Amino acid sequence: MTPPNRPSQHALADTFRALHADPAGFLIPNPWDAGTARLLAHLGFRALASTSAGFSFGRGHADRSVPRGPLLAHLVELTAATALPVSADLENGFGDAPSTVAETIRLAAAAGVVGGSIEDATGRADAPLYDIPFAAERIRAAVEAARALPFPFTLTARAENFFIGRGDLADTIRRLQAYQEAGADVLFAPGISRTEDIATLLREVDRPVNVLLGAPGMSVDAPTLFAMGVRRVSVGGxxxxxxxxxxxxxxxxxxxxxxxxxxxxxxxxxxxxxxxx
Structure with a gap:
């Protein structure tokens, strides 16, 4: 049931965008159903993000194995559960083609979210990451779809090097810089864990950065990340x-x-x- 005092999607989008402008930073936890979303809202969090892993596990599936249709239905339930802005884990956009990524952005917005992330992982073992020019083209298509919406959709671009076990900081930075130039609002390299790597990344980009708390080998906490200049901290699955x-x-x-x-x-x-x- 949608809360009777739920703000408009435009108002929620403005609120979400403003959170990223606050130098104090903010935590964005990841519920996996309507019940956990409501519990997190009760605890006072200011925004929520979906988790492909949590949603998949709750359905009895491995991560990243649920098709786009069920995910969109899940986003409808998640956004209706609270009066908070919700950003969506949209995986790689559910297809290689930039046009498919753009369509995913439009469908996610229609499901009620005010932001979403697109990653550069292909899902294929032989070539796990898209080449940077094509990956940037996909982000550019997502940005164009987002800018055509009647509210300020916050697009997060993800570089998956560390997440897939390729801890190449230089390539991660090159990727995020390309996505920044393509128009992404927020940059995210899940799996990055060393404070010195995070500090280097922050110096090399000029967009708000999201860091995944609790990555393997990470001992830093959210207050430390915020003090470093990280604007958003999530916890994934x-x-x-x-x-x-x-x-x-x-x-x-x-x-x-x-x-x-x-x-x-x-x-x-x-x-x-x-x-x-």
Missing amino acids: SLARAALGAFLRAATELRDQGTTDYTRDAVSGKELNRLFG
Whole structure:
């Protein structure tokens, strides 16, 4: 059910854009369904972002294996759940062609989001990243589609080098600079974890940068990242993985011991009814 006081999409888009202009930075956690979105809103977060991993796991699928149609339906539910702006993880735009990426932006906007990310990973083992000129062309098509919308859609461009295990900082910077020139509003290199690499990236671009908190090998926290100049910090599928980890531990206890000690850490039904009522 859509909150009765949900602002217009244009107002939410303005709010989301303004968050990126605040030098203090902001956290953008990643719910994977309407319930977790409402819980995060209750906790006072100012914006939300979808997670392809969390959504896929919740449907019993591996990450990045859910087609565009179900994802768009998920975004409709997610955006209707709270009065917060929502940005979407749009993977690689669900196709190679720039025209397909542009169509994905338009469809995501119609689903209610006010921003979204496009990555440069192909999904193919033989050539896991698009060449930079073609990757930039795809971002340019996404930007053109975003600028044609009746509200300021915030487009995030992702360089996936570190995320796929290719920790090439120089190539990551070249990619993000190309996407910046193509018109991206926010830049994102998921998987980058060393503070010195993040600091170098921040010096080499002039767009707001998103950093994924909790990447393997990362020990830095959000306040430190904000002090460095990072404008947005997300957590990807880690909240979903934490919840599923607790579920597996509880179910294993039930199977092996026949006990329910796990309920000591469970939120009460009364509390959830109060929050969702």
